[in-house]
Amino acid sequence: MDSIVVTGNGPLDGQIPIAGAKNACLTLMPATILSDEPLTLTNAPRLSDIKTMTALLASLGCEVSSLQDGQVLVMSSHNLDNHVADYDIVRKMRASNLVLGPMLARLGHAVVSLPGGCAIGARPMDLHIQGLEALGAEIELRDGYLHAKAPKGLKGAKVTFGFASVGATENVLMAATLAKGTTVLENAAREPEIVDLATCLRRMGAQIEGDGTSTITIQGVDRLGGATHPVVTDRIELGTYMLAPAICGGEVECLGGRIDLVGAFCEKLDAAGISVSETEKGLKVARKNGRVRAVDVTTEPFPGFPTDLQAQMMALMCTAEGTSVLEEKIFENRFMHAPELTRMGAQIEVHGGTATVTGVERLKGAPVMATDLRASVSLILAGLAAEGETVVSRVYHLDRGYEHVVRKFEGVGAKIERVPNR
Numbered sequence: 001m002d003s004i005v006v007t008g009n010g011p012l013d014g015q016i017p018i019a020g021a022k023n024a025c026l027t028l029m030p031a032t033i034l035s036d037e038p039l040t041l042t043n044a045p046r047l048s049d050i051k052t053m054t055a056l057l058a059s060l061g062c063e064v065s066s067l068q069d070g071q072v073l074v075m076s077s078h079n080l081d082n083h084v085a086d087y088d089i090v091r092k093m094r095a096s097n098l099v100l101g102p103m104l105a106r107l108g109h110a111v112v113s114l115p116g117g118c119a120i121g122a123r124p125m126d127l128h129i130q131g132l133e134a135l136g137a138e139i140e141l142r143d144g145y146l147h148a149k150a151p152k153g154l155k156g157a158k159v160t161f162g163f164a165s166v167g168a169t170e171n172v173l174m175a176a177t178l179a180k181g182t183t184v185l186e187n188a189a190r191e192p193e194i195v196d197l198a199t200c201l202r203r204m205g206a207q208i209e210g211d212g213t214s215t216i217t218i219q220g221v222d223r224l225g226g227a228t229h230p231v232v233t234d235r236i237e238l239g240t241y242m243l244a245p246a247i248c249g250g251e252v253e254c255l256g257g258r259i260d261l262v263g264a265f266c267e268k269l270d271a272a273g274i275s276v277s278e279t280e281k282g283l284k285v286a287r288k289n290g291r292v293r294a295v296d297v298t299t300e301p302f303p304g305f306p307t308d309l310q311a312q313m314m315a316l317m318c319t320a321e322g323t324s325v326l327e328e329k330i331f332e333n334r335f336m337h338a339p340e341l342t343r344m345g346a347q348i349e350v351h352g353g354t355a356t357v358t359g360v361e362r363l364k365g366a367p368v369m370a371t372d373l374r375a376s377v378s379l380i381l382a383g384l385a386a387e388g389e390t391v392v393s394r395v396y397h398l399d400r401g402y403e404h405v406v407r408k409f410e411g412v413g414a415k416i417e418r419v420p421n422r
């Protein structure tokens, strides 16, 4: 297992290219199951989670070719011949559950293991199940697997989600494209990844309106065709790299960045004293002088502050002037980075879903352990701002969601290297 060694070394300067969104790509890939014609995704990120989804689709009989060093994925599901998503693959990544809706819609039956993924909370699937049952599916849990069937086919219905779950919205949206009649999703998630999925499905021939709002209306069609679709920019990778000059000082341009993807996050950066400006190529972030100001953050579904940037924002607040309160409202167990940051001299108190961070002038390098995907990168950000050397172990979490992470930080002048474990 490799480690990442970071040495704090002052202001950063330069450009960082932002990849296509992991979370969008992981829902766009299963959309191939809905059609027997090819689906091509461009701007795909090169990540281990994408390889896991590739393996899952291949196990179902889909063909997936990775071209242009992984940035283009060409998929075909004309030979879909298995309806069982096995535990051995699904346990590696929760997003594997996104094959359920498409398989049910295309084949009329599906067996999908209950998922694994980052250990950041209970993460049940009740909302996915309720949504698909409303469309006429019969779903049973047996031996750790969801056994789903739609003997009479799926039928359009009104589905009101108890919570605007991203995954449940995606699963039911995909299933509804091939259901008979009209489906209305109320309290649907509004994340940009949902809009990207709906855009791709429309390219395949689906009839969808209202994506990006809380009410999505889908008029079912008999079949979907092929399409080529570029994956939307990764707003979480974008926000992460925007925090690099915020925490270290300097000026960094994030290529491909868009303000509409990170609006609530930019408001917090502004309040902290970080400047963000739009350029022709993306977003430029600068912190010229002095410490950042402490700001309070509450995570919320989009367009609120994303839970996937909470750990990274906490790293910034560890060095801010004053005390900030970070409230985690999406996942119940998402402060595992706090004790690791404390090892670096941060002052953090966690009570339930609230972390109170009192900024210190300078963090100190230390050996720390990555506990989940976003926590890992928060430790790298903290290390960039710390005095001395920080060694982040268990970096396989990072490979799930950040492509060429060392190269991207190095490109703006960070002292960072990946080493075999020592």
Ligand code: UD1
Pocket (backbone or CB within 6 Å): 022, 023, 024, 026, 094, 095, 121, 122, 123, 124, 125, 126, 127, 128, 129, 163, 164, 165, 166, 167, 168, 193, 307, 308, 330, 331, 332
């Ligand atoms: C997606 C993202 C993840 C992000 C999260 C919230 C992908 C691949 N992953 O995860 O990076 O952190 O959105 O923005 O896109 N819940 C239920 N029942 C359900 C489904 C969810 O109670 O059936 C709960 C979860 O336990 C969690 C909350 O709802 O507390 C949010 O989950 P959800 O929006 O579904 O997140 P994911 O789709 O799993």
